[in-house]
Amino acid sequence: MRQILVVFFLFSINVSSAADPLPSWNAGPAKDAIINYVKCATNDGCPLYVPPRERIAVFDNDGTLWSEQPAYFQLLFALDRVKALAPQHPEWKTEQPFKAALENDLKTVAASGKAGLLKIMAVTHSGMTTDEFTDTVREWIKTARHPEKQVPYTKLVYQPMLEVLNYLRANGFKTYIVSGGGVDFLRVWAEDVYGIPPEQVIGSSIKVKLEERDGKPVLVRLAEIDFIDDKEGKPVGIHRFIGRAPVMAFGRVEKSHFLGIWRAWVVVILRRDHQASSKKQKAFTSRFRF
């Protein structure tokens, strides 16, 4: 009975457009559910009230907060790095998948499979210190351009989702990224672009090790996977990093593995982004769990 009342509550209130916190969202049940839920979660007389410290919202990144077309942007970063490093590796001119990477042949790179991708990740993501990697990503995110759109990758974030992030934070929610992408790649720019600080970014990682270089202690990135924050890894990552169940979760259908385990009240599943150009990301559906 309580469940029915709650569902009734979430859908029955018309969201006034006077002070619309999500102006880029299409009117519909997903938008209403988000706004009605937030209003209830922040009102301690409401059945779904959530104490401030439990207001945790998690967001997938690729295809949810920014585009992933024509490929994961972190892969495009890796291919740019292969090009930048190529002068020191003449053998790459004939060695796959590096040859394909240098020729912008995404198809052949993809066809090289997991083994090929791991080769590319090893030379572009490991061997350097954590600070050196951060500097490289920072420079790339500032200067690189999307191969088709010819704009910085950070321009290919979804305005409707930026509105959700701001709206939730204004209501006392901690917003987290929970991405299959590399945590050390995301953390470099997530704060400036999404307002999400490094400590609220969860992602896949490689191992790092404390070493001494030039007489100074540094952390060095190893060519060894530490944690894959994808599929069944997502609830593991949330448990490991947050240690508390999120109450809201945003992601796409294919990436909803982390949604089954906790009592997330509002789960918004977004349409797959087929085009990086889509200005308005359409909220597809929302699910309620009790």
Add this chain to the structure above:
Amino acid sequence: MRQILVVFFLFSINVSSAADPLPSWNAGPAKDAIINYVKCATNDGCPLYVPPRERIAVFDNDGTLWSEQPAYFQLLFALDRVKALAPQHPEWKTEQPFKAALENDLKTVAASGKAGLLKIMAVTHSGMTTDEFTDTVREWIKTARHPEKQVPYTKLVYQPMLEVLNYLRANGFKTYIVSGGGVDFLRVWAEDVYGIPPEQVIGSSIKVKLEERDGKPVLVRLAEIDFIDDKEGKPVGIHRFIGRAPVMAFGRVEKSHFLGIWRAWVVVILRRDHQASSKKQKAFTSRFRF
């Protein structure tokens, strides 16, 4: 030259006792350094100003925030669990290190070495779901009593450090635990006792796995070490969980491995606590890095 000026600054200002934020601290250079640093870090005209988002302070737990005598409290938890589980394990009456655990023979338990401790950890810390483990720790922390002091373990926290935690948070710092202890053990009670939420607790962990039990997805704790957040693991843990350098660090001499790598401005190294009864933890020294 700047370094000298900064050191001069930190030591030259007498801390007024009128509104003492650290009343349990002995007067001295460590107390002055903490207060002067915080005043400067929060004043954007000051040379050591720190923007709010970079105000990260990390704290060791055992021997820093609470006592570790006569043994790590988490080990005492494990021994209590062995006793609770013993009726289902009649073989423990003769099998070491369980026999010693059942007889309160800490010496023999310790003499069983790493292999013995791992046996105890395996039966007391794995096999159950994460929720079941949380419930067990919550019940223990509420009901267990310290073997000598006969008080709840949470009464054996250090008042001077509670004052530091509150003082820093009142000045916009995020306070983190960075402990060699188990993260899932600490997170159960750290928020109530220290005001540190689960997502700001970093510690050692075992692997967890998404499984279905009774038709429900759950996370199950495996008898397999995931990460040891101790010694050279501490900077790795800070990198992994925070992704940003702390500006203050509190720990004991033996546990200062995480202090060398970042530009922590004020590093307070505390005396080893020889007695759980010590009411006033004495700040031993402070270090400045530039």
